[in-house]
Amino acid sequence: MPEMISSLAHRVARRRREPVAVQALRSTAAAVISYVVALRLSNEPSPLTAPLTALLVVQVTLYSTLTTSIRRVNSVVVGVLIAIGFSALVGLTWWSLGLLILASLAVGHLVRVDEFVPEVAISAMLVLGVTQVADTAWDRVLETVIGAVIGLLVNLLVAPPLWVGPAGAAITDLARRMGRLLDHLGEEPLGPAKVEQAAARLHEARRLDNDIAQVDAALRQAEDSLRLNPRVREGLLFRLVLRTGLDTLEICAVVLRVACRTLTDLAKARPDRPLFDAATAAALREVLRHTAVAVESFAQLITAQVTANAEEAEARLTAELAVARDHRDRLAELLRTSAHEEPAQWQFHGALLTEIDRVLDELGVDKRSQRLLEELDHHTRTHRPVGLRERLTGRRRRNPQA
Template sequence: MPTPAIPDSVRDLVHLVRHRREPVVVQAVRSTAAAVVSYVVALALSSEPAPLTAPLTALLVVQVTLYATLTTSVRRVNSVVAGVLVAVLFSTLVGLTWWSLGLVILASLAVGHLVRVDEFVPEVAISAMLVLGVARVGATAWDRVLETLIGAVVGFLFNLLLTPPVWTAPAGAAITGLAARMGELLGHMRDGLTGRPGSAAFPQAAERLHEARRLDHDIVQVDAALRQAEDSLRLNPRVKESLLQRVVLRTGLDTLEICAVVLRVACRTLTDLAKARPHGSLYPEHVAAALHALFTHQATAVASFARLVTAQISVNAEQAEEDLARALDAARAARDRVARLLLEEVRDDPAQWQLHGALLAEVDRVLDELGVEKRTERLVEELDRARPRPEGVLARLTRR
């Protein structure tokens, strides 16, 4: 008996329910609700027939994190109030002409920089122009201030009572994706050693170098996702040990960034070696096979390190740490074998000894950065540096 087809509406509903906890979905629902509530409150308190400033303010204030909402609310309210005051001052002196409009915009932008509203500097000029362009300047100005305050308060209460989502999962996925791309690069470096003719060795090595340079763009994207996750952990009552989670993610990205730089240098070394050997393979077959195994273990270690950084519970963390330790042991054993084989190569052909030594040094640097002991030491240092010191807090209070 054939299975009945599932209607599209039911499939869409299942998909929506499955992704209802996605941070993007949660943020969209929260922003919409805050804008509607602020509009209803402004209708009751403001004399304007359509107080759209309140939902606009709430929509901009309800950021993805509580920490960002606190800082954004203050800056946005300051920008609107500053713009209104500039408009009221100019309306008492001059009317609305082309030159007075220019003076209002120039003065508003200058005031915006003076009150340090950062990205809301244009909002000062916008508020001033909107208020200056109406006939009843006084009433409209204070209605606009009231609507801005309503939107800011509603947005703040929404983030205070309905805690924003924690963005650690997208940050962890970004770190895992970066590790996967580094693993692909190591795989391509490994495949370029398997006895290719010298005529194709240099273009392939140059392509690997360009691929390594493209990792910089990936690191920038991961850093943006990580900053968002760090802000979502600050002042979040649902998160325990937020400092530890922030430090774990940040130090993990720092380590992968260092490894990416070292891999780029290793690709440069292989490119120089391919340039120096235009009519032969990079390495003999037995050396290429040993390097093949070494790069394979390195890729496994990078993937295990990413799993260790993004592990959320202790059981997963312990398993990831064991996997990383095994991968590093295998990589170090392969590294020692490669070192012995390269030493023999240098004795037979000492012309490129510096490139062989540089490649070994770059392998050692990656393995050292991924080491469990090195990571524990870095975590302790960063946690100690990030914790506020009592004497530092006392000194700041004394200055204030």
């Protein structure tokens, strides 16, 4: 019994630290506090605009909260001003309602409130639909400002959760699925249904595109959570490591899809014979097996938060790539021999070797370091402020006589 209680307490404590649970508590607190403040400052008996604004403003990251607050307040103020103008000119009729919605949506795009364009029309309709437009209009603006301010204060006082963990888990899961695909490619399809089996693996490779899109969304959320977060000292490095790592996996996924197409075409060209002889099939299976382990080790390397884990993952990645390259060389010799016996298949064999080489090259530690350094250099050059010397140099280029 004590062990069960201890296990339950451990699970509850772990859930409380999860980003979803932390975000739910922060959003609830911001909504309740904004409602209490609005009850004291607004003339509305039920100022629900304030907690609604707080829920929308308190996003999952501080960076998103700051940018969202400005856009949301702008959308409400613009909608209120449009409603005041319509109420003074035409009032509420079916045709004025249509004009109001059309004008609000158009103005919302002009003021660039992005996802809050419908909020402009909603605010205008709610204000126009009441009797005393002016009082209700400014009460709605006040409630919106209260909700936005409370949301900002909650994010400043209670640090937003970091979404690096979920993004890392998504990258690891993507690498695991790519590893399974590589293992499946190493299995020799047998019988009359081998073309269908090869086509099924091609569809499996195509599904990786959707997986990459989901991982990219999780990574964007993690990148936003690292911006302006007081708990993170090296947020830029974390963002670039994860982003360049996902770029590498995306390139590998594309190459794997091409490899699946190559094997499918080879299966169609050899409907009554095996794709490879026994020795070649065994060498290919070993190459793909070690490449699968290398893909998973690469994911562990870019998501490792502890130096010891990163060093262990890098050592494992280097070892697996070395073994995979050895088997790749053995595979190349066997394919070269078979190409002399069956010259018609040399294009498929050469394409397959090229695709294997590309995956192994992309997973290399040196290639990863080079790509990371390039991204760091690009970020430094892009965000570096222009100094006096550079300004003077640019001025001289524009005016050679100066």
